[in-house]
Amino acid sequence: MKKNIITISREYGSDGRNIGLLTAKKLDIEFYDKELIDAAAKEIGFPAETVAAKEQKLTSSILYNFAVGTIYGSAYPREPKPSELPLAEQIFLAQKKAIIERAKRGPCVIIGRCADYILRDREDVLRVFIYADYESRKRRALKEYGELEENIDKMMREIDKKRRIHYENYTSQRWGDRDNYDLLLNTALLDPQKCADIICEAVR
Template identity: 45%
Template sequence: MSGYIYTIGREFGSGGMLVGHMLADKLNIPFYDKELLQKAAKESGFCEEILENHDEKPTSSFLYSLVMDTYSGGSYSSAPFLDMPINQKIFLAQFDAIKKIAEDHESCVIVGRCADYALAERKNVINIFLHADMEDRMRNVSTRLNITEKKAKDMCQKQDKQRSSYYNYYTSKKWGDSRNYDLCLNTSKISPEKCVDLIIDYSNAFSGK
């Protein structure tokens, strides 16, 4: 299977990265998560540490629509860009990186970072959202990070709030709303392997209209 770009939004602890990796491996296509940060850092001149510290974190100091009116989409030395707070610069660097990745690859998997919004004008994009029951997410995070389930629950709630605020702010859409995605899958009910199979089955029937 080739020809589609798969974007994956995800609740924290629902297995978004795992499913994304498995999908990319099965289709033999590139996978972008932290790799996207590296690409954005290289092309924008930011060090990767700064990008990681501001990754998928919301800002409350500007209106995105105003930024897009003044930012020409490629000039990191222009006055409007240089005058922006760091969070805005990080978002635009990743936004441009996502678009460049889509231009460079016939097919790939991109996790998070409003990729569905950045690629909204493309017809070959399949947008997926993964969610799971809190109990399962707590166990997943507790096991992965070797922390108590209470701390894991706090982390899930914090990360979800952060991702939701980031997505809602920059896209003017609602994070996790099924109407914003082509597929919404509950990883408490469906194994990662089955999620991958369902995504591929959907892509076989996808019209892109």
């Protein structure tokens, strides 16, 4: 079956966003990344800045899930309404809605946000994972993203951890587990345009 939707999950510093952009450009299809933050913000009535800052901050959310699990197990009378959920949960649900709706509109590339999992029942989705070894990613973050040497290790550890926890919290799947993807590309050796060419070949 022809693949119309391309989801890209990526490790920090692996250049996944750039590869997604190049792919969307080459195929002349829509590209969704930060635009999904705006869509979620509009949906739940919060400023985009608040949503961007809160997106993938999960400590309270994980505690919440744990608490609800406990409450439901005993005598909680009803499911909470969306507006009663912690903000991180509200954002996830609003982004999920935006992802499902945009995938219906037509061919597109979607970056991150568990889109591979959210769209798992569609058969026309190519699920891509972009990765590289730690040193390659660090070099790219310093050289191309302009990050500072003194912060880089701490920042990379935090972002990697945040993405992993976010994914595993909402999907019950293991982040980066190859069985969740159709195609994994190592950008330590393959350059971004080559990766985009490979993805285009995969959906041709």
